[in-house]
Amino acid sequence: xxxxxxxxxxxxxxxxxxxxxxxxxxxxxxxxxxxxxxxxxxxxxxxxxxxxxxxxxxxxxxxxxxxxxxxxxxxxxxxxxxxxxxxxxxxxxxxxxxxxxxxxxxxxxxxxxxxxxxxxxxxxxxxxxxxxxxxxxxxxxxxxxxxxxxxxxxxxx
Amino acid sequence: xxxxxxxxxxxxxxxxxxxxxxxxxxxxxxxxxxxxxxxxxxxxxxxxxxxxxxxxxxxxxxxxxxxxxxxxxxxxxxxxxxxxxxxxxxxxxxxxxxxxxxxxxxxxxxxxxxxxxxxxxxxxxxxxxxxxxxxxxxxxxxxxxxxxxxxxxxxxxxxxxxxxxxxxxxxxxxxxxxxxxxxxxxxxxxxxxxxxxxxxxxxxxxxxxxxxxxxxxxxxxxxxxxxxxxxxxxxxxxxxxxxxxxxxxxxxxxxxxxxxxxxxxxxxxxxxxxxxxxxxxxxxxxxxxxxxxxxxxxxxxxxxxxxxxxxxxxxxxxxxxxxxxxxxxxxxxxxxxxxx
Numbered sequence: 065x066x067x068x069x070x071x072x073x074x075x076x077x078x079x080x081x082x083x084x085x086x087x088x089x090x091x092x093x094x095x096x097x098x099x100x101x102x103x104x105x106x107x108x109x110x111x112x113x114x115x116x117x118x119x120x121x122x123x124x125x126x127x128x129x130x131x132x133x134x135x136x137x138x139x140x141x142x143x144x145x146x147x148x149x150x151x152x153x154x155x156x157x158x159x160x161x162x163x164x165x166x167x168x169x170x171x172x173x174x175x176x177x178x179x180x181x182x183x184x185x186x187x188x189x190x191x192x193x194x195x196x197x198x199x200x201x202x203x204x205x206x207x208x209x210x211x212x213x214x215x216x217x218x219x220x221x
Numbered sequence: 222x223x224x225x226x227x228x229x230x231x232x233x234x235x236x237x238x239x240x241x242x243x244x245x246x247x248x249x250x251x252x253x254x255x256x257x258x259x260x261x262x263x264x265x266x267x268x269x270x271x272x273x274x275x276x277x278x279x280x281x282x283x284x285x286x287x288x289x290x291x292x293x294x295x296x297x298x299x300x301x302x303x304x305x306x307x308x309x310x311x312x313x314x315x316x317x318x319x320x321x322x323x324x325x326x327x328x329x330x331x332x333x334x335x336x337x338x339x340x341x342x343x344x345x346x347x348x349x350x351x352x353x354x355x356x357x358x359x360x361x362x363x364x365x366x367x368x369x370x371x372x373x374x375x376x377x378x379x380x381x382x383x384x385x386x387x388x389x390x391x392x393x394x395x396x397x398x399x400x401x402x403x404x405x406x407x408x409x410x411x412x413x414x415x416x417x418x419x420x421x422x423x424x425x426x427x428x429x430x431x432x433x434x435x436x437x438x439x440x441x442x443x444x445x446x447x448x449x450x451x452x453x454x455x456x457x458x459x460x461x462x463x464x465x466x467x468x469x470x471x472x473x474x475x476x477x478x479x480x481x482x483x484x485x486x487x488x489x490x491x492x493x494x495x496x497x498x499x500x501x502x503x504x505x506x507x508x509x510x511x512x513x514x515x516x517x518x519x520x521x522x523x524x525x526x527x528x529x530x531x532x533x534x535x536x537x538x539x540x541x542x543x544x545x546x547x548x549x550x551x552x553x554x555x556x557x558x559x560x561x
Contacts, residue, residue, distance in 0.1 A: 164268030190486075195485050205489055208486060
């Protein structure tokens with residue numbers, strides 16, 4: 065079967081790649097355009113490590129067909145920081161919200177999706193937002209604290 | 222349906238490393254042409270902070286800023302031998318090896334500085350900011366970079382050091398079996414509170430209070446992070462996760478993350494942590510290792526708390542609703558003890 069050309073914006077920049085039939089977005093991002101920030105965890109939607117935003121909404125890129133992002137806006141953790149760290153990245157650093165770091169890009173994108181929609185979430189809303197993202201190291205508490213600190217504007221407090 | 226609250230206590234003495242047969246780790250330290258230092262290891266940092274802690278230890282021993290140290294590790298082709306990252310041994314074993322290697326490198330660096338300054342190396346001190354000066358005469362100084370460059374480009378010396386840490390094999394007394402298998406223990410105690418639903422058998426952990434004696438907390442934030450994450454893992458082992466739910470019957474084993482239960486972000490319990498510092502005599506700057514024991518005491522504390530709450534003694538982990546309900550049925554309902 066033929067490869068299919070896909071054009072989409074990745075973190076605001078137009079990108080093009082050839083998607084293999086059946087190739088998922090995670091693989092297209094990592095091997096097609098070289099963005100290694102979405103992580104390959106389980107490849108069946110169980111861990112959240114591959115979470116990216118598509119048109120602002122969080123998606124598990126392992127469960128999205130690559131060719132379906134034609135014309136859409138994809139955001140990954142690679143696009144979070146410009147000259148300075150994104151407030152979420154800063155907060156994750158200050159709160160030691162990572163150990164091995166494998167879940168972190170997915171956590172950041174899940175958190176960004178939440179805060180973009182709900183700038184002042186409750187703790188329960190934060191828990192809900194990251195409930196599809198598994199973390200084996202931190203016990204989640206530092207991650208929740210980091211996200212809430214961004215919402216409260218108290219990252220460095 | 223009634224929710225029964227209970228409290229359980231557990232304490233742990235945790236041996237650092239495994240002492241049967243040496244348990245060695247090695248480290249190499251050398252300066253680069255820019256006067257910064259590389260620590261070469263093959264010890265694994267899987268997020269617990271091996272690189273951060275060995276970097277701090279090397280910087281402290283060399284007497285240079287932590288920014289001037291790079292730790293290159295995790296490749297057994299290029300690094301000196303390490304037994305591995307397990308048994309909470311990393312900080313203690315590798316840290317001691319790094320100190321020995323850094324001391325040797327520091328001595329060469331001070332020799333080189335002494336030659337440049339035309340003084341006795343025994344009179345030199347480092348300020349931790351990248352300078353070496355004569356004790357009591359800060360103006361007679363040379364940067365660590367200049368000293369290392371002089372060694373390399375003028376004096377023909379390698380500013381480098383080798384380190385190994387080894388626990389001598391403990392002989393076993395043939396008559397009594399007595400031996401000293403462990404040189405360093407860390408200690409902890411914790412109290413866990415649970416809520417047990419006597420209709421569904423569900424257990425939720427509602428509060429944890431712990432006190433950990435970890436030697437010196439070389440990096441307090443990393444220590445706290447390990448204790449927090451580890452307690453979550455202990456809670457998970459106590460009441461959630463298993464690969465063999467009906468061991469030895471292999472049926473119904475989880476095959477993916479959907480079937481492998483772990484507490485999620487909505488299942489957390491507040492965890493109040495106290496860190497007590499009693500520097501270990503044979504630890505690097507007194508450090509021990511909190512790595513493994515941060516999960517261990519949670520399990521017995523949870524089981525004890527369930528016993529306290531409903532009088533059911535469970536000795537097979539994890540504690541599932543089924544086991545709680547079977548226990549309740551066997552004893553004719555909840556029999557709260559409330560001992561603590």
